[in-house]
Amino acid sequence: SQQGEEDPQALSIQEGENATMNCSYKTSINNLQWYRQNSGRGLVHLILIRSNEREKHSGRLRVTLDTSKKSSSLLITASRAADTASYFCATNYGGATNKLIFGTGTLLAVQP
Amino acid sequence: DTEVTQTPKHLVMGMTNKKSLKCEQHMGHRAMYWYKQKAKKPPELMFVYSYEKLSINESVPSRFSPECPNSSLLNLHLHALQPEDSALYLCASSAIQVINTEAFFGQGTRLTVV
Numbered sequence: 001s002q003q004g005e006e007d008p009q010a011l012s013i014q015e016g017e018n019a020t021m022n023c024s025y026k027t028s029i030n031n032l033q034w035y036r037q038n039s040g041r042g043l044v045h046l047i048l049i050r051s052n053e054r055e056k057h058s059g060r061l062r063v064t065l066d067t068s069k070k071s072s073s074l075l076i077t078a079s080r081a082a083d084t085a086s087y088f089c090a091t092n093y094g095g096a097t098n099k100l101i102f103g104t105g106t107l108l109a110v111q112p
Numbered sequence: 113d114t115e116v117t118q119t120p121k122h123l124v125m126g127m128t129n130k131k132s133l134k135c136e137q138h139m140g141h142r143a144m145y146w147y148k149q150k151a152k153k154p155p156e157l158m159f160v161y162s163y164e165k166l167s168i169n170e171s172v173p174s175r176f177s178p179e180c181p182n183s184s185l186l187n188l189h190l191h192a193l194q195p196e197d198s199a200l201y202l203c204a205s206s207a208i209q210v211i212n213t214e215a216f217f218g219q220g221t222r223l224t225v226v
Contacts, residue, residue: 030211045214098206102154
């Protein structure tokens with residue numbers, strides 16, 4: 001299976017704390033993307049980092065990518081109760097299409 | 113309009129029924145996807161359409177039959193499903209020939225096979 005692994009599987013923190021999720025993958029990639037899913041509904045794209053980038057920021061999100069270790073991390077700073085959701089990394093290594101292979105996911109619970 | 117619309121939101125069907133899931137987008141995306149997601153698991157890719165032609169079939173059983181009648185619509189025809197096919201079915205679309213681009217997902221159809 002080409003599926004990536006994420007850890008931790010579940011994370012519970014207090015509002016205002018930072019949350020860090022890690023993703024490891026198996027093959028060379030074009031890019032790595034992070035998605036959020038609320039209550040088993042649709043996925044929302046958060047951020048995309050290209051294979052030649054090492055770090056990227058978007059608002060309270062910071063993503064790093066280490067292609068030598070085939071790993072990425074997502075940091076959410078100053079978390080809010082509304083950040084409670086499942087977070088998935090997804091690797092893109094296909095050709096012209098955006099064939100995404102999702103990691104196992106991290107369930108984040110932010111306590112108010 | 114950055115929305116992918118899936119209908120119906122919920123579907124209950126018997127093992128002998130035939131039903132269809134529908135997906136629509138108006139972003140001009142020429143790549144469209146079907147994913148299947150079981151509870152507490154990540155989405156798993158089923159099919160990819162590129163320029164309305166099936167380009168990837170991830171060894172999906174023939175009881176699932178995709179169709180892309182035009183560049184805005186994607187259907188998934190269901191026939192003789194099994195209870196283990198109960199899952200959330202997600203449609204997505206993305207720009208084609210643009211590698212570093214995001215995918216847009218619909219809200220999914222929650223399918224229950226009885």
